Amino acid sequence: MPDPKNALETETVLAADPDWWRQAAVYQIYPRSFADSNGDGIGDLPGITSRVPYLVELGVDAVWLSPFYPSALADGGYDVDDYRNVDPRLGTLDDFDEMVAALHAAGIRIIADIVPNHSSNLHEWFREALAAPKGSAARDRYIFRDGEGPDGSEPPSDWLSIFGGPAWHPVGDGQWYLHLFAPEQPDLNWANREVRDDFLRTIRFWSDRGVDGFRVDVAHGLAKDLTAPLRSHAELEATKLAADGSHPLWDREELDEIYAEWREVFDEYDPPRIAVAEAWVAPTRRHRYAAETSLGQAFNFDLLRANFSSEEFHEIVDRNMEFAAETGSSNTWVFSNHDVVRHATRYGLPADLSGEGEVGKDWLLRGGPASEVDAALGLRRARAATLFLLGLPGSAYLYQGEELGLPEVAEIPDASRQDPTFFRSPGVEVGRDGCRVPLPWVADAPSFGFGPSAASHLPQPAWFSSFAVDVQSADPSSTLSMYRRALALRHELQGLEQLAWISVELPSVLAFQRPGGWTVVTNFGSSSVTLPDGMRELEVLLSSAPLDPADAAAGVVPPAATVWLR
Structure with a gap:
């Protein structure tokens, strides 16, 4: 090692x-x-x-x-x-x-x-598998199956790759290997x-x-x-x-x-x-x-x-x-x-x-x-x-x-x-x-x-x-x-993995409090909102959008904005 x-x-x-x-x-x-x-x-x-x-x-x-x-x-x-x-x-x-x-x-x-x-199709295991015969230990590390039809020229199933196209690729001897992603990404056999x-x-x-x-x-x-x-x-x-x-x-x-x-x-x-x-x-x-x-x-x-x-x-x-x-x-x-x-x-x-x-x-x-x-x-x-x-x-x-x-x-x-x-x-x-x-x-x-x-x-x-x-x-x-x-404030304020929702009776607004009095308020709406009286005295620590000082003092949260309060 x-x-x-x-x-x-x-x-x-x-x-x-x-x-x-x-x-x-x-x-x-x-x-x-x-x-x-x-x-x-x-x-x-x-x-x-x-x-x-x-x-x-x-x-x-x-x-x-x-x-x-x-x-x-x-x-x-x-x-x-x-x-x-x-x-x-x-x-x-x-x-x-x-x-x-x-x-x-x-x-x-x-x-x-x-x-x-x-793995990739260039991994040493897969190169070994391609060079090995059907039923070999090398092929068992991957998912090889016989093709359909008398000469194995049809894929084992009609499965599709996540990236488009068929999920099976022929290797030229009547067998096909599974790739749920690209052909260059043969699936490994985790039963092995x-x-x-x-x-x-x-x-x-x-x-x-x-x-x-x-x-x-x-x-x-x-x-x-x-x-x-x-x-x-x-x-x-x-x-x-x-x-x-x-x-x-x-x-x-x-x-x-x-x-x-x-x-x-x-x-x-x-x-x-x-x-x-x-x-x-x-x-x-x-x-x-x-x-x-x-x-x-x-x-x-x-x-x-x-x-x-x-x-x-x-x-x-x-x-x-x-x-x-x-x-x-x-x-x-x-x-x-x-x-x-x-x-x-x-x-x-x-x-x-x-x-x-x-x-x-x-x-x-x-x-x-x-x-x-x-x-x-x-x-x-x-x-x-x-x-x-x-x-x-x-x-x-x-x-x-x-x-x-x-x-x-x-x-x-x-x-x-x-x-x-x-x-x-x-x-x-x-x-x-x-x-x-x-x-x-x-x-x-x-x-x-x-x-x-x-x-x-x-x-x-x-x-x-x-x-x-x-x-x-x-x-x-x-x-x-x-x-x-x-991120600096997050390190300073973060406590227990808990939150408590705060009801503000504004449909476009979510507000929650973390232990220690850290409050997060997000206005998802397209117009400004005014927070309830009890939240207006809180200190504004950070805002995602510019805050006018007078609006901040009045508890106004702009549209599409989040404020952190304490």
Whole structure:
């Protein structure tokens, strides 16, 4: 095993609180788009290390790194060639150790993305499987099945990939392999003991190097019922709608045993390593992943999918507070990540386009024009929603660039796109590249300071200059300044994982109080409101929108705004 001593030199600084994750502010870094140290247009690990002072000033407790492993980038790094190494374009294991040491020395934890549902088709196991005969031990690590028809030329079933097109790919000898995502991402067979043991080794490998926890990609997809005859696509869709855990491919009971083994490994460390599940399942099904005998925490994407609505936000918070009480876990709140349209854009959509499921995703991913977005309204609502979220008990997961108020980049030429959803659904979806464009750091610099050259693996629009870190750092009213102030106050004010709703008898307003007298008030409406007499004497700590001193003294909250009071 490589010597992890460099990464662990500061471990004792962070070892005191095994519950650090319960109310942490976690900042997601998409490494290829965060900071480029060598000018090749691709963000890298030394680039992240160079920006640790920025993360400290921002005030986050942990960073979550999207995959940094060797990869052909068929799916943005989620096609992993080697689970225990670093992509040479992003650095080396020594660079990783230096990054961890720098983060830990600054008091910041690190969460690594782990991708257990599938490897890449360039992984040594899959290359071995293709070279091996039918029925071999090498093929049993994946999901190979004989094709239909006399010569096996038809797929084993009519299943569809999440990214579009068929979910089976032929290998030329009458067999096909399953890929629920891209063809370059063959699904692993988690009924195979060797697969399970290898991932336990991977967890230990990164934990020994100082990783504090793991974000588990497609956590609900590992276990599968592939009993013959395979069900049809229509039958799978009908089962999925039932949302009762009986789907052959998703959210199966066998996952309990898999993650119980992971938990045993997590608990070998002091403090125990943590994990958070990416599991797109019904809210009533998240208990499996959030249990203390399992991963311990599960993303809830409920606010991410909601409209900017007091009624929806109230119901979601109540439901998830109950969930946390039942599981003993803590809530996870999130508005943006690398897979969805940025919330500053979602909240600016016309009303008739923003009310279907995950707000704005279908419309924008299918190429909806940016000209139909009210950018000013979207940013105003996003700032208000963010202060609402940061006031809630539980952990807050932030996505790089949201602290700048970055909107989705819609104007990416087809020739520059990278997302497999674009290539596998031509003319249907433009994909997720719009939220993955490299960050603007310096307004008047090549690549806006992303790197020392003008190179950028996805094109940055000219309007990025007004969102740059250096511009916003100099403006006390900027979105970046608001995030910095909010995160600092959050550390100062945060107490028990409790909240109490305050009745203000205003339909567009939600108000709640945290222990210690910290009060959060959000006006979801389109006109100003005046708070009741008892709240007007409270001190205004922070507002997502400009407050006139006279209005603040009179308890007036502007439209689409959140204020923190004490």
